[in-house]
Amino acid sequence: QKEVEQNSGPLSVPEGAIASLNCTYSDRVSQSFFWYRQYSGKSPELIMSIYSNGDKEDGRFTAQLNKASQYVSLLIRDSQPSDSATYLCAVSTNAGKSTFGDGTTLTVKP
Amino acid sequence: GAVVSQHPSWVICKSGTSVKIECRSLDFQATTMFWYRQFPKQSLMLMATSNEGSKATYEQGVEKDKFLINHASLTLSTLTVTSAHPEDSSFYICSAREDILYEQYFGPGTRLTVT
Numbered sequence: 001q002k003e004v005e006q007n008s009g010p011l012s013v014p015e016g017a018i019a020s021l022n023c024t025y026s027d028r029v030s031q032s033f034f035w036y037r038q039y040s041g042k043s044p045e046l047i048m049s050i051y052s053n054g055d056k057e058d059g060r061f062t063a064q065l066n067k068a069s070q071y072v073s074l075l076i077r078d079s080q081p082s083d084s085a086t087y088l089c090a091v092s093t094n095a096g097k098s099t100f101g102d103g104t105t106l107t108v109k110p
Numbered sequence: 111g112a113v114v115s116q117h118p119s120w121v122i123c124k125s126g127t128s129v130k131i132e133c134r135s136l137d138f139q140a141t142t143m144f145w146y147r148q149f150p151k152q153s154l155m156l157m158a159t160s161n162e163g164s165k166a167t168y169e170q171g172v173e174k175d176k177f178l179i180n181h182a183s184l185t186l187s188t189l190t191v192t193s194a195h196p197e198d199s200s201f202y203i204c205s206a207r208e209d210i211l212y213e214q215y216f217g218p219g220t221r222l223t224v225t
Contacts, residue, residue: 032211034213043218046216097156
């Protein structure tokens, strides 16, 4: 079992829809959770960080964390074609290195 | 937001030569930096963790004598690929971790081609 698991996709949604990206992790002492976006041929870009249970919203993005279920998700509202990218989930214990999932490829169709 | 620069953005070198890649955190200090390699359509692969003032910690299977890492200051880490071979051709990406929220910020990457 991988330490951080994501559906590889591809996930395809129509423009304007909500895209839902999921991630599970195995280390129960994990304390920091991150979502990165990576466009093809580019390096990852941090888009959301979440540290406590519940929802965290930033613009069209909402991160959700449930530590009891070891589950973190990212919702993208009003998806745009420019959101088409690979989304990486990363999990770390504080001061430890982050463990990245393999990523979910999202395609938003006009 | 936090900015990490990486230089050069791309480099072509001949087999057997060495290449140095610089990674700088421009607006924050980073005790810890990371070096990754990524092949086309594959996942990020962590190569090593670099701590300022101490030796880097390499992941299993990464040759420390081939990939030399120096974290000389709180804003600069370098990766030197020694005696490069065509199989070392890849996309090398550094990241710097800020010390309060432990968020990692990535540099733009260096595309290395060894001929």
